[in-house]
Amino acid sequence: MTDILTPRERFGLLVIDEKPDRCNTIPLITSHAASVRGMKLRDYYTNGENMARAQIAAIEKYGHDAISIFSEVGIIAEAMGTEFDYPENDLPIQRIPALEKKDINDIEIPVPTSDARLPVYLEAIEYAYDALGDRVPILAYIPAPFTTGMMLSEPNRFLIQTIKEPDHVKAVMEKSLAAAIELCYHAIDAGGLPIIVDPLASSSVISPRAYRQYALPYERKLVDFLHRYDLDVILHICGDTTPILDLLKETHADLISIDRVDLTDTIKKLSSTVRVIGNYDTSLLAFSSPEEIASGVRDMVKLSMQAPKGYIAATGCEVPIHAPFDNVMAFINAAKENGWYWD
Amino acid sequence: MLKNIDPQKISLKEWSRQFRLLDDSEIRRFKYYNNDEWGIYLSPPATFMVYGARELRKLKLDNSLAALRLWGFALNESERLFRARQSGKHIIATMGDLGTVPVIAMAFPDCIPFYPDCTWWTPFFNESTVLLDKASELGTPEASCFVRSTLAAFHKMAYFPKPDILFASTGASCDDYSCIMQMVEDMGFELNWLEIPFRRKKQDHFTDEKYARTPQGLDYPERFETYLINEYKHVWQRMQDLTNDGDPEKLGESIKKNNRLRRLVDQIKALTHGAKIAPFPALEMMVIEFGNLYGYADIDEWIDILEMVKSKIIDRVKSGNGVLDSDAIPLAWITPTADPLLLNIVEDLGGRVVATEYVINQALSEIEEDIDPFRALARSFMNASLIGSTEERIRHISAGVDSGRIAGVIITNMLGCSHCAMETRAIEKRLKNVPILAIDIPAPLGITEQIRTRIAAFIEMLK
Numbered sequence: 001m002t003d004i005l006t007p008r009e010r011f012g013l014l015v016i017d018e019k020p021d022r023c024n025t026i027p028l029i030t031s032h033a034a035s036v037r038g039m040k041l042r043d044y045y046t047n048g049e050n051m052a053r054a055q056i057a058a059i060e061k062y063g064h065d066a067i068s069i070f071s072e073v074g075i076i077a078e079a080m081g082t083e084f085d086y087p088e089n090d091l092p093i094q095r096i097p098a099l100e101k102k103d104i105n106d107i108e109i110p111v112p113t114s115d116a117r118l119p120v121y122l123e124a125i126e127y128a129y130d131a132l133g134d135r136v137p138i139l140a141y142i143p144a145p146f147t148t149g150m151m152l153s154e155p156n157r158f159l160i161q162t163i164k165e166p167d168h169v170k171a172v173m174e175k176s177l178a179a180a181i182e183l184c185y186h187a188i189d190a191g192g193l194p195i196i197v198d199p200l201a202s203s204s205v206i207s208p209r210a211y212r213q214y215a216l217p218y219e220r221k222l223v224d225f226l227h228r229y230d231l232d233v234i235l236h237i238c239g240d241t242t243p244i245l246d247l248l249k250e251t252h253a254d255l256i257s258i259d260r261v262d263l264t265d266t267i268k269k270l271s272s273t274v275r276v277i278g279n280y281d282t283s284l285l286a287f288s289s290p291e292e293i294a295s296g297v298r299d300m301v302k303l304s305m306q307a308p309k310g311y312i313a314a315t316g317c318e319v320p321i322h323a324p325f326d327n328v329m330a331f332i333n334a335a336k337e338n339g340w341y342w343d
Numbered sequence: 344m345l346k347n348i349d350p351q352k353i354s355l356k357e358w359s360r361q362f363r364l365l366d367d368s369e370i371r372r373f374k375y376y377n378n379d380e381w382g383i384y385l386s387p388p389a390t391f392m393v394y395g396a397r398e399l400r401k402l403k404l405d406n407s408l409a410a411l412r413l414w415g416f417a418l419n420e421s422e423r424l425f426r427a428r429q430s431g432k433h434i435i436a437t438m439g440d441l442g443t444v445p446v447i448a449m450a451f452p453d454c455i456p457f458y459p460d461c462t463w464w465t466p467f468f469n470e471s472t473v474l475l476d477k478a479s480e481l482g483t484p485e486a487s488c489f490v491r492s493t494l495a496a497f498h499k500m501a502y503f504p505k506p507d508i509l510f511a512s513t514g515a516s517c518d519d520y521s522c523i524m525q526m527v528e529d530m531g532f533e534l535n536w537l538e539i540p541f542r543r544k545k546q547d548h549f550t551d552e553k554y555a556r557t558p559q560g561l562d563y564p565e566r567f568e569t570y571l572i573n574e575y576k577h578v579w580q581r582m583q584d585l586t587n588d589g590d591p592e593k594l595g596e597s598i599k600k601n602n603r604l605r606r607l608v609d610q611i612k613a614l615t616h617g618a619k620i621a622p623f624p625a626l627e628m629m630v631i632e633f634g635n636l637y638g639y640a641d642i643d644e645w646i647d648i649l650e651m652v653k654s655k656i657i658d659r660v661k662s663g664n665g666v667l668d669s670d671a672i673p674l675a676w677i678t679p680t681a682d683p684l685l686l687n688i689v690e691d692l693g694g695r696v697v698a699t700e701y702v703i704n705q706a707l708s709e710i711e712e713d714i715d716p717f718r719a720l721a722r723s724f725m726n727a728s729l730i731g732s733t734e735e736r737i738r739h740i741s742a743g744v745d746s747g748r749i750a751g752v753i754i755t756n757m758l759g760c761s762h763c764a765m766e767t768r769a770i771e772k773r774l775k776n777v778p779i780l781a782i783d784i785p786a787p788l789g790i791t792e793q794i795r796t797r798i799a800a801f802i803e804m805l806k
């Protein structure tokens with residue numbers, strides 16, 4: 001069947017609780033876009049125009065339903081002082097965490113228009129919005145406070161601090177929240193719809209207790225800030241979130257993107273009040289055949305189309321940088337073909 | 344918050360900065376259909392820009408809370424219509440008559456009238472050819488009026504919900520629009536057509552014996568009144584069939600409510616156009632005028648917003664403050680611009696709009712309350728802009744020119760609008776004593792430096 005709506009129109013209907021022509025299809029095509037464009041990764045994540053052009057090339061190739069401005073979750077931490085190496089063909093690698101050099105009280109809230117690579121992100125959002133913003137939503141990925149906090153620290157030490165130094169962790173959270181809000185504010189003015197990503201708050205990384213104590217309150221504050229704008233807020237957490245599935249509602253997010261969680265269980269628990277996004281296993285995108293992917297995606301979409309509040313067909317995590325193009329195409333075609341709501 | 348700021352027009356980014364100062368309680372104070380869950384609409388321009396209204400990046404908007412409320416409400420209309428449907432209300436598409444059928448629809452409980460034809464503006468607010476291109480694919484000629492975007496909107500059903508009932512006017516109305524509505528009908532929508540008669544003065548070669556006059560002083564054959572009353576009773580009957588309701592007293596109440604809105608807008612226009620310094624921008628004033636058609640799908644909230652706007656304007660007039668320089672050149676604007684940016688540009692270049700003829704005269708004057716309501720509606724419609732002569736259409740502008748209140752006239756022509764092409768010449772002939780600038784509105788993103796230069800030269804000449 002031929003699409004009737006543009007991705008912008010399709011997403012617009014979803015967030016006002018209307019069924020669009022077919023389900024939105026938004027695999028998390030982030031740095032994979034650099035492969036589509038035939039670009040070195042470093043050229044992608046250090047230059048806003050490059051990032052946007054790669055994303056546009058991916059949309060033109062695959063025809064999915066949103067542009068994802070993102071490379072990795074360290075961008076805010078970097079602007080707050082964490083140092084990264086920039087390998088030519090890999091994503092930035094954390095070298096010296098900011099909190100190894102400075103006290104949290106000495107770290108300043110970054111200025112998104114000038115600090116580190118935040119201007120790269122803003123430029124990418126603006127460029128993509130200029131090019132396609134009337135027909136495609138531009139998603140601006142914003143690392144949540146907990147993830148930024150971990151990127152400001154030596155990870156193991158930070159996890160221990162969640163148990164032994166709660167006041168310190170809360171101070172880190174507050175500052176990371178302020179930084180995230182500042183980035184959101186500028187991302188919105190550039191035309192991006194913020195999507196909050198908190199991969200390090202996954203139950204694969206921290207306990208439900210730590211999630212409830214440190215991650216959730218700041219996710220919620222960030223969501224509430226965005227609700228002041230009447231924006232529909234997406235929260236994405238990678239990995240296994242089964243133990244915190246019930247808590248996710250308390251974030252106030254309007255759309256929840258899940259990874260390694262049972263989809264039936266998620267729909268049962270969440271989808272009366274939030275739209276569910278997910279959750280095709282990205283490792284299969286890298287290592288399965290197009291036929292296997294088409295079959296798996298068909299089953300996923302058929303199951304999820306029943307979600308009362310709506311559903312977005314997506315991958316559980318980022319599409320692997322070097323996933324075969326035919327495999328990604330198989331995902332998208334299968335989601336589109338099997339996701340029709342309209343007769 | 345926002346109480347002690349000097350009036351001015353500000354950019355989207357400036358509005359975002361200002362919006363951060365607002366308390367949550369202020370944001371949650373205003374809601375449509377009085378719904379706490381999804382009825383909030385006080386969002387900054389950036390919110391609507393994020394969802395695709397790209398021209399907001401270029402537009403400068405008034406910096407008052409009242410204006411923020413006005414814009415939030417107007418730009419939120421699409422969502423509001425879907426929410427209306429979800430909450431069990433009937434969606435009534437009223438097309439082409441511009442101002443009278445919605446008064447009937449509002450007499451029925453939980454019926455929300457709206458104008459699909461107002462999708463006309465969407466390609467410009469979005470800086471997008473999506474709807475226009477789709478309309479061409481669906482069979483409209485590319486040279487037809489921008490109202491063809493309505494056809495695409497009916498095809499997509501993403502801009503408004505499928506109406507429960509559709510009324511469309513034809514006859515002495517815009518021809519391109521009528522053709523588009525025929526195509527909508529051919530797409531499977533059941534249209535209820537109304538025919539609009541052509542208003543004419545008494546002349547010897549016409550056989551009509553009796554003529555009547557509207558309270559606004561326009562003559563028409565009296566039998567047209569009977570004709571329109573029958574058309575409106577047909578609308579009433581269809582509404583009764585839809586709702587299993589229909590209390591004639593409610594029609595009187597609807598007329599009173601719409602009159603309240605019309606009086607309010609009349610006062611706002613008088614205050615704004617008569618002030619020494621323009622207290623409110625022309626773009627917002629256009630939004631206000633068009634709200635008279637149907638109250639942007641929640642007339643009670645819209646009236647409340649306009650009360651706030653009026654209060655703000657009174658404050659500004661009293662304090663001698665405004666949004667333009669005191670020496671801005673007073674202009675009349677004839678035919679609404681499809682591209683809102685043009686109103687900004689004219690003001691930025693030193694112009695000030697002090698009189699308008701936006702082809703909706705029928706929605707601006709009060710409806711008589713002391714006669715049969717159907718007759719009152721028929722007589723009200725007889726004031727319509729496009730059903731009579733050019734002379735009658737622009738008589739208020741002519742009076743403004745004669746009194747010296749208007750120094751220049753801008754006429755905006757629409758690509759493909761045959762009406763515009765013919766009438767602009769006629770208007771120019773009628774307004775011989777004032778300089779006129781006629782601008783052809785290009786497709787979205789089409790405003791060029793050449794157009795700016797023409798406007799700048801025109802205003803410079805008037806100075």
